[in-house]
Amino acid sequence: MARTLWSGSLSFGLVNVPIRLTSAARNLDLRFRQLHEKDGALIEQRRFCSQEDSEVEWEEVGRGFELEDGEQVVLTDEELSSVEPRKTRTISVEAFVDLEDVDPIYFDHPWFLTPSGDSEGTLRAYGLLTEVMESTGRAALGRFVMRTKEYLVLVRPRDGLLSLTTLRFHDEVRSTDEIAPGGRKPAKSKIDGAVAVIESLSTEWEPERYTDCYRERLQGVIEDKKKGKRIKAPEQVEEPKPAPDLMAALQETLDRMGSGASKKPARGNGDGLEKLSREELYERAQAEDVPGRSKMSKDELIAALDG
């Protein structure tokens, strides 16, 4: 069962729904610990006073903030807690917005909101709110306080439940003014060429098809090391130069896909090479020691491995 990180109520208008908050994402990264090379003992981090060079206990730690004039203001955790907003047990809905208007760039951490307790009243209010948001395509904007910080949040339905995302504030999202290219819109023929390439490489979003190759390889490295093998870093793919003639490059990409070398398995020999990513193909090419593999495209790798 998922761990509850916060419980309180979701309030909209005069309706209060008791809810719990659990994380909707889990980090499956492999965790490493710091060790002392000499004796393999764990490293411990301790706090030391830079003036006295003595260890400092948690109770003696203050929060220092440097003012513009270089002066330092020190706050205790107790003083800091005095500015925590008062309604700490409520997510209060301030407005409903169209979900499609909120760009995911504002989304921070995802959570699930589940009803707290199984009283009929709670479950019905929870179900009603989920149903209405689903049918209207709207999401609720609200605020709530978790631990010490107040968050702006978006509540929306996902998987038949209510989910909550903490949002970044507008001034935490940077402007793109200095990054956007200026100048004229490129020629229509070029855009059309790129559109054709995108269309031909299009598929449905099936997240299960993507696995964390990094996690898998790291597990492999650990397994090998356990058996006493020494692992070398692979050679790096060379960065390709942009084609001098964009139209020709787009056309050739399309031609190659049209010949059935890529996406749709047209060759029917059942080896499934087309379904592999370039990464996986490259690893096979490495195992078979295919010459010139680092410069090969996905199609070229398939051709070389299939030969």
Added chain:
Amino acid sequence: MPRSIWNGTISVGLAHVPIKLYSATESKTVSFHEVHLKDGARLEHKRLCSKEGKEVPYKEVVKGFEVAPDEFIVLEKDEVAAAAGGRGKVIEIEEFVPDDEIDPVFYEKTYYVGWRDDDEVYRVFQEALKQTGRVGIGRFTFHNREYLAAVRALGDVLALHTMRFHDEIVRGSELDVATPGKGAAKAEIEMASQLVDSLHRDFDPGEYEDSYREAVLGLIARKAKGEEIEPEADEPEEETSDLMAALQASLKGS
């Protein structure tokens, strides 16, 4: 011009787009450094060996993975690098998927993608993504680790999101949620819809300020003037007992 954090190339088939990456977001949470309350001196974090109790210089620290209780496999830096693969500075787009099929829960961190050397090929790619409403999916290596990445048009630029993997997303079906004895009545749905409508606004992120950040900055200013700071208390909330009555009262009040 903001400082870029990565240079590389996005490849789609034989078309290559030279790019730079920029951070798209920055936390404005007021950050403090740890100090010793007694003398106001900054604290330092020291690495101590748990066996010797002595400070350990950084170059004597290695990465260990715990394979059994207290049994560690030590990995050298180039062994960790081996796991990053051979992708180098190339983000090869493997396929394109409709923008609206990807739930934003998959997006983790966002970067802006800027052009480098040649803005035309960048603009062609950006415009084509915008017209098709599609997102390019590929793999991206950053600081010796590989990510799944989504590249999409955002306004006049491209954005790159690193993505969570499917097994890192919690599904609703994994949570044990009871269903009510009977579904919502038609009248309740109508009334709740009216309430949602009455509170409907256009999303304008500029309307929402980080009031906690303001409060902390205010507190710092008060403390700087030598004011006494006193803690405050919470207030409890109640459960709604009569859903219809609460909906009705809310509508009247809104």
